[in-house]
Amino acid sequence: AAGVIQSPRHLIKEKRETATLKCYPIPRHDTVYWYQQGPGQDPQFLISFYEKMQSDKGSIPDRFSAQQFSDYHSELNMSSLELGDSALYFCASRGSGRALNEQFFGPGTRLTVL
Amino acid sequence: KNEVEQSPQNLTAQEGEFITINCSYSVGISALHWLQQHPGGGIVSLFMLSSGKKKHGRLIATINIQEKHSSLHITASHPRDSAVYICAVRGAGGSNYKLTFGKGTLLTVNP
Numbered sequence: 001a002a003g004v005i006q007s008p009r010h011l012i013k014e015k016r017e018t019a020t021l022k023c024y025p026i027p028r029h030d031t032v033y034w035y036q037q038g039p040g041q042d043p044q045f046l047i048s049f050y051e052k053m054q055s056d057k058g059s060i061p062d063r064f065s066a067q068q069f070s071d072y073h074s075e076l077n078m079s080s081l082e083l084g085d086s087a088l089y090f091c092a093s094r095g096s097g098r099a100l101n102e103q104f105f106g107p108g109t110r111l112t113v114l
Numbered sequence: 115k116n117e118v119e120q121s122p123q124n125l126t127a128q129e130g131e132f133i134t135i136n137c138s139y140s141v142g143i144s145a146l147h148w149l150q151q152h153p154g155g156g157i158v159s160l161f162m163l164s165s166g167k168k169k170h171g172r173l174i175a176t177i178n179i180q181e182k183h184s185s186l187h188i189t190a191s192h193p194r195d196s197a198v199y200i201c202a203v204r205g206a207g208g209s210n211y212k213l214t215f216g217k218g219t220l221l222t223v224n225p
Contacts, residue, residue: 044215
């Protein structure tokens with residue numbers, strides 16, 4: 001069965017550069033969540049989208065923005081990168097119906113800011 | 115105080131041992147996830163529970179809603195079970211399904 005796809009899997013950037021992370025949900029899933037996990041930290045919720053609209057916002061810096069497109073994939077745009085942005089960014093998708101509660105996780109994008 | 119507390123933080127076991135990881139939470143929830151994360155790797159969902167007990171292979175997860183407590187058990191542990199196990203909860207009532215995570219339990223199973 002198709003899973004959540006994220007790209008790229010690894011990304012190395014310099015300080016002050018920009019980065020774009022992509023998340024492709026499971027087919028027919030309409031909700032995407034973004035989480036950030038710093039080194040040795042527990043994951044923190046960043047932002048979520050439902051039906052292409054932002055549905056909730058967590059601890060996402062103003063330097064970051066995100067959107068969900070018509071095909072339900074989502075992109076997390078990160079500007080003016082800082083060393084502290086180095087983390088594993090993973091997304092999760094959720095659909096409607098019987099599996100309403102369950103989120104399925106992508107493998108994550110490991111961002112390293114040098 | 116964290117909304118989701120896991121214990122122990124670190125656990126070392128010998129191959130074949132029975133393992134229990136505990137999770138307590140302080141808020142009302144509608145679902146609880148047990149997740150597995152290998153070092154440097156992504157997150158895999160093991161279970162999603164809202165009541166009772168679930169079993170998959172050597173893994174068993176239980177939840178007691180009244181006591182706000184869940185346990186993850188691993189029977190006949192194996193070195194490949196070595197990973198971080200994370201408890202995550204989804205709040206009740208309009209929380210948009212976002213998850214709040216515990217800090218994880220690092221399990222090391224030695225051969």
